[in-house]
Amino acid sequence: MLLYLIRRGASLFIVLFGLAILIFVIARIVPGDPARIALGPLATAEQVTDLRAEMGLDEPFFIQLGTYLSGLAQGDLGKSLLTSRPVMDDILGALPATFELVVFTLVIQIVISIPLGILAAVYRNTWVDNVIRVVSLVGIVTPGFVLAILLQLSAAMYFGFFPITGRIDPSIMFDADITGLLLVDGLIKGRPDVVGDALRHLFLPAIALAAGGIGQVVRITRSAMIEVASRDFIEASRAYGIPERVVRFRYMLRVAAVAPLTILGLEFASLIGNAFIVEFVFSWPGIASYGVRTILQKDLNAVIGVVLVSGVFFVVANLTIDIILGLLDPRHRLREGKSK
Amino acid sequence: MSAPEMIDAQRVLTSRQMAIYRFTRNPAALVGAVIVVSVVIAAIFAPLLAPSPESAGSFVDFRNRHAAPSWEHWMGTDNVGRDVFSRVLYGFRVSLGLVVGVLGVAVPFGVILGLVAGYFGGWTETIIMRFTDIMLALPPLAMALAITAVLSPNLVNAMIAITLLWWTWHTRLIYRIVKAQMNEDYVEAAQVAGASHFHILFRELLPNCISAIAVKISLDAGFVILFGASLSFLGLGIQPPTPDLGTMVATGAEYMPEMWWQAVMPGLAILYAILGFNLLGDGLRDMLDVEL
Numbered sequence: 001m002l003l004y005l006i007r008r009g010a011s012l013f014i015v016l017f018g019l020a021i022l023i024f025v026i027a028r029i030v031p032g033d034p035a036r037i038a039l040g041p042l043a044t045a046e047q048v049t050d051l052r053a054e055m056g057l058d059e060p061f062f063i064q065l066g067t068y069l070s071g072l073a074q075g076d077l078g079k080s081l082l083t084s085r086p087v088m089d090d091i092l093g094a095l096p097a098t099f100e101l102v103v104f105t106l107v108i109q110i111v112i113s114i115p116l117g118i119l120a121a122v123y124r125n126t127w128v129d130n131v132i133r134v135v136s137l138v139g140i141v142t143p144g145f146v147l148a149i150l151l152q153l154s155a156a157m158y159f160g161f162f163p164i165t166g167r168i169d170p171s172i173m174f175d176a177d178i179t180g181l182l183l184v185d186g187l188i189k190g191r192p193d194v195v196g197d198a199l200r201h202l203f204l205p206a207i208a209l210a211a212g213g214i215g216q217v218v219r220i221t222r223s224a225m226i227e228v229a230s231r232d233f234i235e236a237s238r239a240y241g242i243p244e245r246v247v248r249f250r251y252m253l254r255v256a257a258v259a260p261l262t263i264l265g266l267e268f269a270s271l272i273g274n275a276f277i278v279e280f281v282f283s284w285p286g287i288a289s290y291g292v293r294t295i296l297q298k299d300l301n302a303v304i305g306v307v308l309v310s311g312v313f314f315v316v317a318n319l320t321i322d323i324i325l326g327l328l329d330p331r332h333r334l335r336e337g338k339s340k
Numbered sequence: 341m342s343a344p345e346m347i348d349a350q351r352v353l354t355s356r357q358m359a360i361y362r363f364t365r366n367p368a369a370l371v372g373a374v375i376v377v378s379v380v381i382a383a384i385f386a387p388l389l390a391p392s393p394e395s396a397g398s399f400v401d402f403r404n405r406h407a408a409p410s411w412e413h414w415m416g417t418d419n420v421g422r423d424v425f426s427r428v429l430y431g432f433r434v435s436l437g438l439v440v441g442v443l444g445v446a447v448p449f450g451v452i453l454g455l456v457a458g459y460f461g462g463w464t465e466t467i468i469m470r471f472t473d474i475m476l477a478l479p480p481l482a483m484a485l486a487i488t489a490v491l492s493p494n495l496v497n498a499m500i501a502i503t504l505l506w507w508t509w510h511t512r513l514i515y516r517i518v519k520a521q522m523n524e525d526y527v528e529a530a531q532v533a534g535a536s537h538f539h540i541l542f543r544e545l546l547p548n549c550i551s552a553i554a555v556k557i558s559l560d561a562g563f564v565i566l567f568g569a570s571l572s573f574l575g576l577g578i579q580p581p582t583p584d585l586g587t588m589v590a591t592g593a594e595y596m597p598e599m600w601w602q603a604v605m606p607g608l609a610i611l612y613a614i615l616g617f618n619l620l621g622d623g624l625r626d627m628l629d630v631e632l
Contacts, residue, residue, distance in 0.1 A: 303486045
């Protein structure tokens with residue numbers, strides 16, 4: 001198991017390294033001078049030359065790449081032209097908000113979709129199953145921003161209980177300086193008002209973000225449970241007189257969980273991408289909002305930083321899922337080990 | 341059981357008849373096919389079908405702005421008095437154009453790389469698949485946003501950005517199929533018979549990938565529409581006055597909740613198109629019996 005972890009960790013570094021180079025190259029080979037783009041058409045040639053020197057753009061390409069990578073190794077992503085602060089600081093400041101939203105969304109997805117998938121499988125081809133299948137299809141095909149807007153609309157018109165923008169009520173004085181996560185810091189500091197308000201703000205964006213994944217996971221859970229139910233060892237366990245509850249939740253679920261877990265991992269990784277839309281609609285002060293803002297301002301250092309951080313998120317999420325799968329199913333460890 | 345039924349049950353169906361039979365017995369797939377056909381017709385004949393074709397451009401009619409849905413304007417009018425229904429029809433045109441543009445390049449490219457990687461193996465395989473893995477590790481929406489932003493946002497650049505990210509899925513799918521096919525006798529037979537690499541790749545292996553590609557394209561079409569609309573929604577895709585559904589939702593959202601139809605109607609139109617391609621894709625998957 002340890003060897004497996006080391007091997008997976010090493011491949012993680014290779015992928016991240018490749019990712020950094022790739023993004024840097026894309027950002028540099030595109031037509032147009034980043035300094036000119038950043039300053040706009042009204043800047044003088046002198047200003048552009050100065051900024052080029054400051055950004056190191058007058059160096060040869062490989063020196064630039066080297067400087068960038070060595071900076072990256074020390075956690076330095078360069079300076080943001082928009083906020084004139086180090087990109088790393090900006091991103092670290094915005095990350096907790098996104099992390100809180102994404103993790104909360106994942107919890108909602110797990111809590112809703114796995115039981116629904118099991119329910120649909122147990123009551124296969126009855127009305128329960130049909131309703132669940134239609135609901136998950138609607139979840140899959142509804143674009144995140146359409147759902148977000150519909151939720152905002154109905155919240156504004158029918159239930160004012162859920163706020164439609166922001167992360168916490170501005171009138172609540174609270175400094176989340178321990179982890180940056182409002183829910184966690186609120187609990188640590190014993191502030192139920194903060195936790196309650198943060199939950200209310202989280203609800204709508206999280207639902208908008210969760211819907212697509214819920215649909216996918218319900219489908220996968222359902223078909224995995226149905227497939228496992230027809231295996232011999234389940235029949236055998238029943239024949240031994242093992243209680244139905246144990247058969248379903250101990251034996252079947254453990255085997256059937258592999259497929260939904262893989263999808264949840266992919267889903268978790270793509271949540272950060274979809275968060276771009278949802279954060280934008282709900283004015284959520286996270287990394288995606290920062291990303292959209294810097295993209296609109298053509299702030300290249302910040303854009304590279306945001307894409308890189310979301311890439312890290314993506315890769316680490318996939319790795320975590322691989323490790324969980326390895327724990328659940330020893331064959332997975334062996335297979336991965338052999339192929340690499 | 342009566343005699344005619346017995347005979348009927350023994351009749352042997354060809355695999356094509358069997359597939360069509362399975363498709364027509366699947367109501368969801370039929371609904372999907374009807375939706376997709378309706379979207380395609382709307383896109384092709386938009387100038388003929390739209391009650392007010394001039395609404396597609398930068399036409400203004402301030403006396404009729406913010407009109408609620410009525411017999412005259414099925415989906416109401418927008419902030420400058422353009423007919424939302426007409427714009428939705430033209431919006432399908434833009435969305436389908438995007439789908440054709442993206443998949444027309446990404447699918448052949450991805451499929452060829454997948455075939456080559458799976459067939460030749462060795463270093464070719466390692467380089468192609470490692471590169472594909474890295475591309476797949478990129479968060480797609482963030483990447484597409486970054487690319488369109490750097491290139492300046494418009495329809496063609498949105499198409500380029502999505503294409504750059506899309507081929508990877510086809511490469512991985514085809515690679516997996518080819519890897520499995522390489523153990524089949526027909527590949528070895530062709531090799532022994534002295535067939536060229538070109539012949540084996542495109543005349544032996546490719547036909548065995550066609551049904552998987554067809555299913556993938558149908559499912560993809562919906563997601564390309566979604567992706568393009570998401571880009572435009574954030575202001576980084578297709579620019580006004582081109583009637584794009586994502587842009588319409590974004591502009592309409594400013595007049596929520598009172599003038600809800602301006603955002604909700606185009607939003608539902610996107611949902612409709614994606615639903616159609618999804619149902620059709622699922623139906624094709626069952627019909628052709630492929631696993632993606």
